[in-house]
Amino acid sequence: MIDRRRLAVAGVYAGGFLGPFGGGVTAAMLPELGADFDVSAPAASATITAYLIPFATLMLISGTLGARWGLRRSVLGAYVVSIAGSAVCAASTTFPLLLAGRGVQGVANAFTTPLLLATIAATTPRERLGRALGLFASLQAAGQTTAPLLGGLAAEATWRLAFVGVAVAAAALAVIGLPPSAPSRAREPARLRAAWRPDVLRAAAVALVGWGCLGGLTFLVAFRSDDGFGLSAGARGLLLTAFGVVGMLTARLVGRLSERTGARTVALVGGLAGAVPVALIGVVPWLPALTLLWALAGFFAQFLQVGLNALALTGTGSNPAGAVSVVQAFRFVGAALSPVAFTPVYHVSAVAGFLLPAALLAVVTPLALLTRRPPH
DSSP, X not given: OOOHHHHHHHHHHHHHHHHHHHHHTTGGGHHHHHHHHXXXXXXXXXXXXXXXXXXXHHHHHHHHHHHHHOHHHHHHHHHHHHHHHHHHHHHOOSHHHHHHHHHHHHHHHHHHHHHHHHHHHHHSOGGGHHXXXXXXXXXXXXXXXXXXXXXXXXXXXOTHHHHHHHHHHHHHHHHHOOOOOOXXXXXXXXXXXXXXXXXXXXXXXXXXXXXXXXXXXXXXXXHHHHHHHOOOHHHHHHHHHHHHHHHHHHHHHHHHHHHHHOHHHHHHHHHHHHHHHXXXXXXOOOHHHHHHHHHHHXXXXXXXXXXXXXXXXXXXXSOHHHHHHHHHHHHHHHHHHHHHHHHHHHHHOHHHHHHHHHHHHHHHHHHHHSOOOOOO
């Protein structure tokens, strides 16, 4: 007989796969989208932007709204909206309609990601929260890593299949539902002010710099592997997956470390240690060394992700869902700003293109996380 609670718990973690997967699923099918809708491949990349803008923007407030409406109701509603957006994408006959469907998908997953994290915090004993967040992070890494691959495979037949798959997955997660959690003890509705308190904003600053200068450097590593080593597109894609694969395999280990050493320490290690491979990628003359450094970057990125999520969810504020939502929003804003910030520097000097983000990681992480809190 199926244990409904265990199935619901598994569904929470599976939901972590959906958000990053939805964001990257069109990355490998841009030529097919361009051909079908008679737009250029660069123009077709707007399908990624159309998803990420509402996704990152709404996460600034989605956690607080979801806490007010109820975690279970909000997540299930988001799955329904995701089904609708995916159906619009799959049935699109014009490019603007496809962009609209992608925007609806982004709106839906702006709620699923932070609210699933809040659900994990509400249903997991504090002493096991680190490994739970690590498992969730590993599934997010899996979604990010496999999205281009599965999207590309679907496009071999028809790109519409990828969106049908997302709709089916969201429907299955909606049917599975969420595990019951303890009733909230809050005496008043969740407030935005509680999610924007100083300690959350410090963690959010690290998330912005951390993902902009570590996880968001995929494009820069692709430039480096092409300019420095002449890799083909397929070989570059294979190299770039090292980041996500290593993150997927090590996230639970990082979660266990956070339980032993503390979330702040883990996040601090992620920022400081992650700066080292980033700085070296711009100077190493050997391709295997570059691949190893990028894999190490994926490992240390999990320190940042798990540590910052744990800090937001276990802080003293009354709105953990809103806090982790703000941190996640800044994380994706950092990734979106990274190409604008570092591409011009890289084209002047490849070495400086990687030294600058490394320096920002090494400076901002301790500055934000070690700032002394005023006495109460």
